[in-house]
Each structure stands twice: as C-alpha cells, then as structure tokens.
Amino acid sequence: MISAITGAVIMSAVTVAMLIAVKVTDEALSNVGNYPLTDIELEILKNAGYLRDDQLKEFREYIEKFEYDE
Numbered sequence: 001m002i003s004a005i006t007g008a009v010i011m012s013a014v015t016v017a018m019l020i021a022v023k024v025t026d027e028a029l030s031n032v033g034n035y036p037l038t039d040i041e042l043e044i045l046k047n048a049g050y051l052r053d054d055q056l057k058e059f060r061e062y063i064e065k066f067e068y069d070e
C-alpha cells in the first residue's frame with residue numbers, strides 16, 4: 001500500500017516537472033526572433049544598400065511585431 005502511494009506521488013511529481021519544462025520551452029520559443037538587430041547587422045544592411053536611414057524605423061517596427069506561424 002505504501003509503495004503504491006509512493007509511486008503515485010513520484011508520478012505526480014514527474015508529471016508536474018514535465019509540464020513546467022514544456023511551459024518554459026514554449027515561452028522561450030515564443031521569444032525567438034523578437035530581438036532587435038545589432039549595430040553590426042544594421043551596418044551590413046546599410047552597406048549592402050538594402051536599408052536606408054528613412055527605412056530604419058519601419059524595419060525595426062516590423063521585426064518587433066513579427067509573429068511566427070506555428
């Protein structure tokens with residue numbers, strides 16, 4: 001009887017741990033790609049002619065609002 005209760009407690013603890021791990025992973029993946037460009041990346045884009053000064057604000061807003069399809 002005690003071993004059955006101990007087993008149930010262990011299974012419950014493992015289930016909670018797995019749910020927490022899934023939640024943490026999901027939150028981490030939700031934030032992927034939501035970081036602004038670095039100064040080096042912006043300089044590369046400017047030098048390549050793909051990003052003019054008047055486009056910087058619009059480009060940054062686009063990156064911040066971008067959502068990935070799941």
